[in-house]
Amino acid sequence: NAGVTQTPKFQVLKTGQSMTLQCAQDMNHEYMSWYRQDPGMGLRLIHYSVGAGITDQGEVPNGYNVSRSTTEDFPLRLLSAAPSQTSVYFCASSSPGEGGHEQYFGPGTRLTVT
Amino acid sequence: GEDVEQSLFLSVREGDSSVINCTYTDSSSTYLYWYKQEPGAGLQLLTYIFSNMDMKQDQRLTVLLNKKDKHLSLRIADTQTGDSAIYFCAEWADSSYKLIFGSGTRLLVRP
Numbered sequence: 001n002a003g004v005t006q007t008p009k010f011q012v013l014k015t016g017q018s019m020t021l022q023c024a025q026d027m028n029h030e031y032m033s034w035y036r037q038d039p040g041m042g043l044r045l046i047h048y049s050v051g052a053g054i055t056d057q058g059e060v061p062n063g064y065n066v067s068r069s070t071t072e073d074f075p076l077r078l079l080s081a082a083p084s085q086t087s088v089y090f091c092a093s094s095s096p097g098e099g100g101h102e103q104y105f106g107p108g109t110r111l112t113v114t
Numbered sequence: 115g116e117d118v119e120q121s122l123f124l125s126v127r128e129g130d131s132s133v134i135n136c137t138y139t140d141s142s143s144t145y146l147y148w149y150k151q152e153p154g155a156g157l158q159l160l161t162y163i164f165s166n167m168d169m170k171q172d173q174r175l176t177v178l179l180n181k182k183d184k185h186l187s188l189r190i191a192d193t194q195t196g197d198s199a200i201y202f203c204a205e206w207a208d209s210s211y212k213l214i215f216g217s218g219t220r221l222l223v224r225p
Contacts, residue, residue: 031211033212033213035215040122040217041217042118042202042215042216042217042218043157043202043215044215045212045213045214048211048212050211058212059214090156090157092213100144100145100147100162100164100206101145101206101213102147102159102162103147103157103159103213104159105156105157105158106156107155107156108155108156
C-alpha cells in the first residue's frame with residue numbers, strides 16, 4: 001500500500017492563478033479531508049468527505065473547492081490563488097476502526113502564492 | 115463549538131520526563147489523539163485514547179484523560195533528543211464527524 005499520496009510536493013503560484021492539489025489513497029477509506037498548516041496555528045480543516053459524492057465544509061473553506069467522484073481521490077482546487085493561501089496542505093484519510101477515526105496523513109504540499 | 119488548546123513550547127533535559135498538556139471543549143468527543151510532527155514531515159499518530167478511559171500506557175508514552183475538566187496530557191518517559199518535535203493533540207467527535215487539532219506544542223530536548 002502506498003497509503004496517502006499528494007502531488008505536487010512544492011508549488012509556487014502567482015496571485016489569481018488556479019491549480020489543483022491532488023490527493024489519493026489506496027486503503028479504501030471512506031473519510032478524506034484537507035487541512036492547512038500555518039505557523040503557530042496547528043492544522044485547520046478546509047473540507048472533508050464521508051464518501052464518494054459527499055463533501056462538506058470545515059473551519060476554513062473559503063477560496064477552496066473539492067469534489068469526491070471516487071473513493072480513492074479527493075482533489076483540492078484553488079480557483080484564484082491569494083497570498084493568504086500560502087501554507088502547507090495536508091490530505092488525510094480514515095475509516096472507523098479500533099482507534100476511532102485514526103487519520104493517515106500524506107506528506108504535504110508546500111504552496112507559495114506571490 | 116470545538117476548540118483545542120495547548121501550550122506552545124516545552125524544554126526538557128535528555129532523560130527527564132516530558133508532560134504535554136491539552137484542553138478541549140467538545141464534551142461529545144469520543145476519541146482523543148496525539149500526533150508527532152518532525153521538521154518538514156507529515157503527522158505521525160503516536161497514540162489515542164477512547165473517551166471512556168482515564169489512562170493509556172504504550173511503552174514510554176502515558177496518556178491521561180480527565181473528562182470532567184476536559185484535560186488531556188501526554189507523558190514521555192526518559193525523553194530522548196529524537197523526541198524533539200511538535201506534538202499535536204486532536205479530538206474526534208462523532209457528532210460533528212471532524213478531527214480538530216490544537217496549535218501544537220514544540221518540544222525541545224536538551225542534551
